Amino acid sequence: MTRPATKRLSKSRYCSGIQCTKLLWWLVHEPDAPELKPDASLQAVFDRGHRVGELARERFPGGVLVDAEYWNVKEKVEQTKRAIAEGAPAIFEASFVADDVFVAVDILERRRGGWNLVEVKSTTKVKEPHYPDVAVQVHVVRSSGLDVKRADVMHLNPECAFPDLSNLFARSDVTREAETILPGVPAEIGRLKRAMAGSLPEVEPGPHCTDPYECAFMDRCWPELPAHHVTTLYRIGKRADALLADGFETIHDLPDDVRLSGPAARQARSVRAGSLVVEPGLANALAAIEAPTAFLDFETINPAVPVWNGCHPFEAIAVQMSCHVLDARGPLQHHEFLAEGPGDPRPAIAEAIIAACDGAKTILAYNASFEKGRLEHLAAHVPGKRGALLDVASRLVDLLPIVRDNVYHPDFGGSFSLKAVAPALVAGLGYGDLDIGEGGTASAVLETLLLNEESVPEEQRRKLRGQLMAYCERDTMAMVKLYGQLTKLAGAA
Ligand code: SF4
Incomplete structure (x- = not known):
């Protein structure tokens, strides 16, 4: 059956509307807009929300799920009425319409003399935007005749560690915050409807x-900004507003005496000159790097619900590795690892990392604190490999600050990410030819492939694995080429 178009206000539309009425209008009038089609990362967020919601329901034995086509509001409201009348101890997706606003409450829990409204969130704490979300639900449920005594946000507990998931959720009482907002809800509803x-x-x-x-x-x-807009100045933050208010739109407009941080000042110099700036200190910064040199990169997943021993909600775990090794005595070598299936991949990836980095005097990573953190996690959780993994961590050198403190090319656009820096400095290097070309997508695809593999046909799995391998390899190859270019620049500076 096709979905009848609805222009009714709902809980999610209310929350979007209080952020921006123009956003709300587009959501209502252009529900099929291409901008609203979720990409792999956003789809992963939705899937994660559903999974967390299902697990939350398990904490309410005897609860009754309101289960109708998502557009069939009438049927949902009827099912909710029946569940209330039949004495259900909890109702999942409890549906109500009042003031012509539709809400489906994640969990409505029957308590002596009233009801608890429970909003489930895939976050590790209560956040400010949760309050109006809860308040509009309390308003609609109370307007439908139910006595809501209390409102909770049920979120993930960061202290929880697999395999003990008994404390996966924590409940935070947000009744006071919701009550504070409630008097203003009817007026907000009116404004948003108009x-x-x-x-x-x-x-x-x-x-x-x-x-x-x-x-x-x-x-x-947002209008397209001119090249080198002041907002692209490195770590300029809110100061950009003051610069714009003073009439400086691009870096070219800035007076010579404007105070800027080291990298931002170098950026301004480079942009004004329209050429690469290399500081004399680059050679010194590179001097600490010894051959053989390994170039290491991880891809991670961070499941909301932990799946391997000792892991916490949203903890990032390395499940893929690429490592190039450069040794003057031989050709460039490449090592890689990509986990497969839902089993704990940490012992295998730990071995692969240790073997790949064996003999490397320096291990280069880009933004190395990330790799260091993942290595420390592995050291804590892979018995017998702790020493070797911490030894790998001790040989890490971060390439990012070497670039940030010594080099700027106008094409960096104010970013020192590898994807901004490497293509600007190395001719012909880019990510545009890859099917997976950024970390968020890689992580979303990895999580699906490892933890939900049956949802992907085998042929597609093979293809995605190839794309993931190509992406991770490109990152370490980019580092190899970037390092080579930096060495040349240091020699010429
Ligand atoms: S981008 Fe446009 S629609 Fe979205 S919040 Fe800003 S003004 Fe509103």
């Missing part, structure tokens, strides 16, 4: 476009 019913609201883009969530329609509202 915005939905009218023509596209005129809203200037501003800080609300990314707070509390990044809006899907940024490209529609």
